[in-house]
Amino acid sequence: MNCRTALDELTAYLDGELDAATASAVRGHLRLCPACRTVAEDHAAIRDGLAELERPDPAPAVWAGVLARLGEAEIDDARRSRWARWFDRVRPHLLPAGLATAACAAAVLFMHLRSDDAGGAPAPSASTWAHDAPQGPAPSRREAAYGGGQRRELATQVPVEVAPPPAPRPTVDASAELAGEVARLEEVFRTTTAELLPLARAEQRGAAVQRFDRDVAALEAAVVRAPAGKARDQAWHALVSFLERSALGEAAARVAVNR
């Protein structure tokens, strides 16, 4: 992986969005390239700094006013006849309804933005605003405008979905990265072994095939038996080394050394 590719993938890497193989390649490049490492550290610092910024909350009075106006408009709507409501749409009295609608849209937008908050402190959910919210289903946003008495009835009339809480941001953990690196190296050994095995076996003739199979089985068993770490690595190297020499026909064509 070169610098350009690594920098292209950097943001996704820092956000934990890359697959394991690409993340490993980026990580490996960052280990080798001080310049890219510096860029990565800068990006990470900026990201962390942004996540820690506090989001300004509106004054409680503003929010209470929006909710109160919304509630009054809806109650008025409920009390009018159909004709009156139709008249309202064509008369200048439409203005208050328009205001209410705009206020409603603003309130919904505002709460939507709050619930999309992916960083710092969790955004207050709708139930946070219903001060006396009982056990059971969370009240809708519109319920919150009324308080306990009318809550149940309105909830059945105008269901409003509560936005799910934001998913936690994936955390990059050095321990997990180390384990991933070990797994990657094991995968290299496995791939190499799988590539070499047919090549090496094809070199064997007659009784040598059985001897070869026995040797491979013994070396594979040594890999399985070896505890993770240096012993396992050495067992893998022994297996791959044997297969490489066998693939080169080394067992059959050994040069006599005059010692």
Place this chain on the structure above:
Amino acid sequence: MMAIVFATLAGSAAADPPRGETDGEVVERGELTVAPSRRPIRAVVVDNALGDVRVEGHDGDNVSIVSVKHAPEVDTLERLRVTLVTDPDGTVRLTTALGDGRERPLAALAGLRIDLTIRVPRAARVEARIGSGRLEVKNVDGGADLDAGAGSIQVVNVAGAVVARSVDGDQRFTTVFGDLDAHAIDADLALDTIRGRSLSAQIHSGSIDARRVASRDVRLYAIDGDIHVDAETGGGGGGPWRGAIVVSSLRGNVEVAVRSTVRLKVRARAGGRVVFAGAASRAGRDRWVEGQFGHAGRPSQLGTIRLESRYGDVAFSVVNP
């Protein structure tokens, strides 16, 4: 009865370790010296998956360790551990580790590292293992056993048997006086001035570049890579050289030049071309090409050279020293 001394560098060894802070990084340096107790220090075993390891021999009898930790902030830094254990048999073991992570996850690995610089008695044997950093061993006479996963290995001026393994980290050896056995999966090997009795180097994918090789038993293998060898036979004194050089690549080219005046019997086979420079050659059985070089020494004291490339070319030449 294994451990008689336990210390954590920059912890108990240095109560108030020096720390430096730059933009977004805290660096802490710790130092510790281990003096021999009853027995001399014979071996130093290092396991550091978190950074570089540099081991250097010196004329003293103690081991001095310098650790440099890097972390994004102090809390994380304090969870980087360096542990030292000395065994009664004269072995010093040095291990690095991450904290247990119960409090909260550690930062990304890219921001964490522990680099170790260790000075050891020259006669000590070195065993070292790293993850993806750099492993350097220099000026020791007791040999070395070195493992690197994705990290590189560099060995300079070392006597005694050297064994090195890596997965995809390059290896470089300069001035090795002992037997050398190197194996890598996906990496390049560079060898210069190898004087031990035997040299065995093997790669799966990558190249082998060996210069000034004077070992008597040389075996170099590659599955998917070129091999270049510049060998010497006994320093060119004209005496008998009864060694062997075997160089074989499955898919790469093989190029061998030998500085020699002694008698050499050379056999080569290739899927591509076989070129013997400066001597007559004749075709043998199974597409082998054979030739004899040099004249010094008795006919019974032939050095043997076998070169093979299944799908590439083979070139051989003798250079008069």
